[in-house]
Amino acid sequence: MFDEKTQSTGSRKDTRWTSLIEELNKWPSEAPEWEAVQVQEFIDQVQLIAEQKGREREESRRFQLQQALNQLRENHGAILVDYFQCTDLSKWKVACYPMDRIGELMERLKDLLALLDQRQALYKQVPQNYLEGIKQWTALGDVERQSRAQVEQLDQDFSIASPELPRALDEDNKEDAQPSPELESTSPGQGPSSDSPDSDQEQKTKKDLSLSTAVVPKKEFSPTEKESESEPVPLSEEHEPTHIQTVLPEPKPLSLRSVQEVASLLQEDESDENWESLGWSLLAEDDLAGAYWLACSLKAAGRNVPVSPELLAVIQASRWLENDTDSLAFDIRQIVSEWEWGNQGTTSERLLSLAASLRPSLVAQHTGLVSWLPQREEVNPVLGTLVEAVRTFASAGHSLQSEDMRSVExxxxxxxxxxxxxxxxxxxxxxxxxxxxxxxxxxxxxxxxxxxxxxxxxxxxxxxxxxxxxxxxxxxxxxxxxxxxxxxxxxxxxxxxxxxRRSKPIxxxxxxxxxxxxxxxxxxxxxxxxxxxxxQDIHRTRRVEDVEGLRGRVQEVLPEVKAKLEPRQDQPQEEAAVGHILQRAIGQVAGMLGLEEQADIEVPETWMQCGSSSLAGALSRRLLYIPEISIDEDGLPEEEQEAVIAGYLRQSLAEKRSLAMAWDLRIEGQDFRFTNVLRNMLENDADRQRLEHRNDEELKSAQAMLKDTVSSVEGAIEKGLVDGLISEEERADLNAGLPRVEGALYLPPLLQQLSDIEERLNQRLEERLQELEVQWQEIKQGLEQSIPDLTIAEESIKSAFMQRDTRVIEESLAHLREVRDGERQWPDEWFIRPDKPDIFLKFQEARPRIEEALSRLVSVAQLAEMIEQGQAWADMEFGELPQECREETARALRSWHQLKRCSQQRKSQMHIQALLEYLGFRPSAGKSAVGIAVKKCDQDWLYCQVDAAVGDLARSIPQLGSQASGCYNVVCFWKRPRVASIGTFLRELGLDNQTVIACSLERLSEQWRCNMAAQAQENRLALVVLDEILLVFLARLDDTRLPTFLRCSLPYAALNPYMPFQAGNVPPEMYYGRDEMIRQLKEASCIVFGGRQLGKSSLLRQVEREFHQPESKQYAWIEDIKLVGDILTGEQPDRLWIKLRDGFKSHFLIRATEANQPERIRKYIEKAMAESPQRRVLV
Structure with a gap:
């Protein structure tokens, strides 16, 4: 026998035990170690070692599990408690968890840690565009749903392993642990044998009986029973001491499973039986609307439907129905007239139709539900009596009203x-x-x-x-x-x-x-x-008698009906659900007749009627729990969505989704349409306040994002037009497709509209780039024969292709085409771009160094002396600057120092004037100094308006140039302003929509500037700020400092130089290039031609601005002659002379005259030009 075991063991995978047994097998049989006593001692020692090693292994695994749990609490404890509502996290104990399930629990903890780390990473990501934002929020929603499921499972696992559970069973369920009297009274030889036909049924009965005993709640025991539980049970042969063990509950019969359990089962097995079971569970738990949408979805998907959705809708409407005037009566009437279930319905459907028809047959016979009342012989005698009482009352033509009961009383x-x-x-x-x-x-x-x-x-x-x-x-x-x-x-x-006829019907x-x-x-x-x-026809007493008769008959049969419908432990699920619905319907009738308390017949889910004007709209409120379903403004799902409702409903039920969780998901999905409904639905005040706050914040953020996205797409459309990618008609079509931002509450479809527009523009851009690529390859082949080295051109054009800049590519190819055709020479400077330093980057690098060096000085006045002497400081070589420049910088620093010390109203104006002149502001034309007028002031701030000019120093920023009209708003702060209140401060001064130059006499940190940038973007504040650090940074310059100041301060402001935009009228600060064309237009007659939106009008406006100088006897203006000579307008070409006459008159170059003959007008013009030989006119 030993050899057989050894051979069997040897056939397995070789282990240390196998080697040890093989070694023992080699010992001779006469060895003293084979004595029984020694063998038993050896076995005992091995057993002790095994037990010790087992304890060590358990401690090691529990230690690893505890480490993982500590890591979870440390990294994500706050999120688990506050967001996932895991209030029992502190009660999760490793010590009492079963050893055989520690590995499984360890894997779940690792999965949860990974999911929470992924969630944290998703929150930190900054989407580059709105599509990435939608993908991010979708991924975040999936991760959070998985995390929530893991948290619930872990909470359940730890609660099962809780050390309190065995004591609870011992204290509260001692009677459950004792064998029932019925089982004790049956001796082993008295009952049916195990081979008898009834043995299986008996075993099933015993199992059901023990299960029903185990679920009796504590409150149903009487004090006598509790006292008897505490008495000791004498030990005998029949009563051996037993140990109460904590075990997982046995699977419940289908009839006892809750909605959540059935939904969880469906995630593993989507059989028709389980789907039907879910429908019955929803009915049993009074979720009629959920059962209705489940039936609609299963029907749309071609599956078996436990109950027709039309019947469920009528049952729900009958609960809400008040009387014939209720609009629900019309919806019920329409269903009754269009849907006929007839006598072919199942027993459950006939009973449910009875539940649907009882109350409407009394209060609203107009609905037609009286016809749904079954005949007396079709139901059991007890229900038959009740049905006949209702039918008799309805046949009298009465509608039961609240006044009837008051009339009876x-x-x-x-x-x-x-x-x-x-x-x-x-x-x-x-x-x-x-x-x-x-x-x-x-x-x-x-x-x-x-x-x-x-x-x-x-x-x-x-x-x-x-x-x-x-x-x-x-x-x-x-x-x-x-x-x-x-x-x-x-x-x-x-x-x-x-x-x-209206284009849009009602x-x-x-x-x-x-x-x-x-x-x-x-x-x-x-x-x-x-x-x-x-x-007229029936005396009032007859109606009262009918109501009294109805009330009496219902009162007589009600106790027996309720007893028949009382749920039983072994009742099939379908029967239990139907009985519950029928019981609620009869309860409502009894409540109307004053036979039951109102609390006993309260109709659940009445909130679904709030704000809805139809039955379909009220039922659709149930879908608010399922944000995954796309619904319209009335809450109704799209037709193609019906088939998938069942799957999402199952998921929401399995994860036991609360209304607060659903609201969170709607916020994540950027759907804010049903905020008022959700607010009224949510009962928990803490959740409501939290979600209202989050809803408001997310709505503002989403609308701001939508506004920015619309603005971005508008710019893309305009750029597409300028680049020749789309026509004027297409531009109008695309602009018409832009969504409205004001009042937008459901963002995904609006963002999809914008995505479609961008996709259309990108498609046109790709097509254009492909055309240009073909042209470039063709030109390149032609140039390779005459130009040996095309490296510079290739790199420049390759860079333009990477930047997808079609305008640069087209200009470059036009030049190269002329070179290829021999019309021009090859100039290398075409493709060489100057390397401009990044001033803002240099400022960011120098900021910490300057701030640290300033902290070691007593004041900037000390730095002024060092600069005058040309000393090096903070890696800035001031000795390289001209003496005049150093003296100017020293004066500005001393003015800054004095401004920090002086009172706000007296000498401050002089120092502010010195600082502005240091930056580059100059006196306006005809004035000797920069003018400063104090408008308002307080203890720590001063607001003044400055009359000055900047010339062309504010290039690219018309708000500080031509649009400022020589008037600038300057605010000086003696104390560092609070970022959160600066927007309110500017609004009170009326400066929130204007460009403001601010001087902060305290040093500003980088964090302050970043916060200010966020505030500026949110409130659209055009605020450029000068502080001590930036002032010192400007001291290193030997030329005008205003452009550098703007380059370093504008990144923290919200200022758009492209607004306001008027086609053909570009501000002078925004006009660049085409100097040769401007020179030619000033010197000779020219024809400017080109495609649309290529800058012809902007070129003419710039020439007009530069040439028009009346003090130098130079006049220029633009005449629009588009309609002159147009056959459609009827304007003759001679009309051009009239326009010239009016232009010369408006500039006082000829006397007022009404002459309209071309010859006379020509003589007037010649005479005006001859009067002053230096006079020049450009039209």
């Missing part, structure tokens, strides 16, 4: 109710005559309906005047407006009769509002007719 009289209806009708017409709907056309239709000749006025006029003899006419008009499709058809005809929410208004009027009229009919 001595409420309002009959006449008072009729007068009350008339007053309601009067107020209805009065209010709707002045009401306004969102859609102008809908408002017009509503006012037409309530006008003197309108349908609703004619319907309600007899009601208001209580003309009982016109009941027949009112009922006839009710017949015309009794159904939704009739109302919609009437609205359509009225809308068409308003005037010319749809969506506006037509729902109109239908609701008509339904309200019809309901008032129907109620009035009913009251009049009761008064």
């Amino acid at each position: 001595g409420g309002k009289t009959h006449e008072e109710q009729i007068r009350a209806i008339g007053e309601q009708a009067r107020l209805f017409l009065e209010n709707n005559r002045s009401s306004r709907l969102k859609f102008k056309g809908a408002t017009a239709v509503l006012r037409r309906l309530v006008s003197q000749e309108g349908d609703l006025h004619c319907l309600l006029a007899p009601v208001i005047k209580n003309k009982a003899d016109q009941v027949a006419q009112v009922q006839q008009r009710i017949g015309y407006l009794g159904e939704r499709r009739q109302i919609c058809e009437r609205i359509r005809r009225i809308d068409q009769g308003q005037g010319p 749809t969506g929410d506006p037509i729902n509002q109109l239908v609701r208004s008509v339904a309200e009027a019809v309901g008032l009229a129907r109620k009035w007719c009913e009251l009049i009919k009761q008064k």
